[in-house]
Amino acid sequence: MTEPRKIFILYARFGEGHLQAASALRQSFVQQGEAEVKLIDLLAESHPVINEVSRFVYNKSYNVLPQVYGWVYETTKSMKPDSLFSSWLHSFGALTLRRLIERERPDAIVHTFPMLVLPLVARKLRKKIPMFNVVTDFDLHRRWVHPDVSKYYVATEDIRQQLCELGVEPHRVAASGIPIRPGFFRESIQSLSSAGSLGEFQKPNVLVMPCVNSAPTEIAAICRNLTRRCNALVTVVCGRNQMMQRYFSDTLRGVPGVTVLGYVEQIGELMANSSCIVTKPGGLTLSEALASELPIFLYRPVPGQERNNAIYLESKGAAVVCSSVQQLLGAVSELLQSPNRREEMLRAIQALRKKDASDAIALDISRQLNIMEEATSSTAMPTIRYWDESSRIRT
Structure with a gap:
């Protein structure tokens, strides 16, 4: 041997x-x-x-x-x-x-x-x-x-x-x-067993993954307005950043439809049960979103490789780059209310994902x-x- x-x-x-x-x-x-x-x-x-x-x-x-x-x-x-x-x-x-x-x-x-x-x-x-x-x-x-x-x-x-x-x-x-971790392809993932307990499958679920350089007050405003303007459920994932998790847990406490989480082991399952994602344009996160067929919204990407990532995906139709809270809310609202817009983005995503x-x-x-x-x-x-x-x- x-x-x-x-x-x-x-x-x-x-x-x-x-x-x-x-x-x-x-x-x-x-x-x-x-x-x-x-x-x-x-x-x-x-x-x-x-x-x-x-x-x-x-x-x-x-x-x-x-x-x-x-x-x-x-x-x-x-x-x-x-x-x-x-x-x-x-x-x-x-x-x-x-x-x-x-x-x-x-x-x-x-x-x-x-x-x-x-x-x-x-x-x-x-x-x-x-x-x-x-x-x-x-x-x-x-x-x-x-x-x-x-x-x-x-x-x-x-x-x-x-x-x-x-x-x-x-x-x-x-x-x-x-290369990404296994479990990010929508057709291979079973729905979260806990999702049924929400009893609100008719509502879209917007996944928000803020980064450390995000303006926390703006992200909180985005989450509140997504629940009101888009009638959406919002899941905020803070990863291992405990300070960020505490801030959003305190700030968004009592806002109906908002869930704040820390590190999520089965993030692939969470993505599979989401309608779109608001995140930073890191290469791995974008690849995971593409694999999960998630329309991507990128809020004020920083200069460097992440802004270039964002510009590239936007040029291909798989992402929307937003520079203001109102622009982001309008773009997400358009996606959730327009089946044609969603299909357009999904076709672009499917052309890119590997x-x-x-x-x-x-x-x-x-x-x-x-x-x-x-x-x-x-x-x-x-x-x-x-x-x-x-x-x-x-x-």
Whole structure:
């Protein structure tokens, strides 16, 4: 019996999306029985102080000075992998990764965060280790791009085309979708057993997932007005932010039809029983909403990748970007009152959503590694396998 491959998945805790994508991929690899997977927060393990300072600055710039964050993001968006800045950025964690590679000898490294120190380490070790990048946004930043990447997995055909225009061979890019946890596809989910106890199936349910930089008074006003103007039930999910949960629980106490929740384990079931979602445009949350066929309303997205995510989905008809409370209420009201508007958005969502992205990526990486192993053990040219949406892989 052959030993399972060892795969490192490198992520970072700048937001939860990179870790969620990494966790979904690990689950897929384990279920397929293809690999022993280790999740590594490389910056945290190698430079814990720098990691904490970076996260603090990131959160503050993101929440307090979003325009500055957006400027930095856009200014560095076209960075080249051979630039001095890129080389410096991709040098953090080199000693730690080298020690891990020498000790555990991984067969491949997967990134759900663009901390691409592997090429530097591999050159020093004189060792070729396959590297796979799983881009976790609907917007492409050149920080993800490096000539040593074996294959890219991206959210959309548009990003795939962008990479090809940058010179990446078509067979090295797959429009796979972003890996999400299982349980986000509407046709595979049973209705919440608790939903029946509400006794109000005739009312639409609007799911609100505020982020830390949201103006709490505005979000509370949105929730109140959704129940009055749209005759809707409103479920506010605050995640692990206990301060936010306490605020909305106190502020919205006594408002009929409003439920405030903290962290929800089965968020897929909650999405499946909702009519639409008001949220921030993080790549993972948007992918989960698309998988659940939820019309998406995005309230005042911050500059950077999230605003670009929002603009992209709006351009495709799957989301509505709103800059004021009244604009948001009007857009949600239109959706809930107009079957034609809802069908229009659902068609756009169905054109974008990718089923089983995590399983498909894990399977394709395993097959890519098989091809590489066959190529090193044979003088014959390896067969190149290309991505295909109908069968996921074709020869």
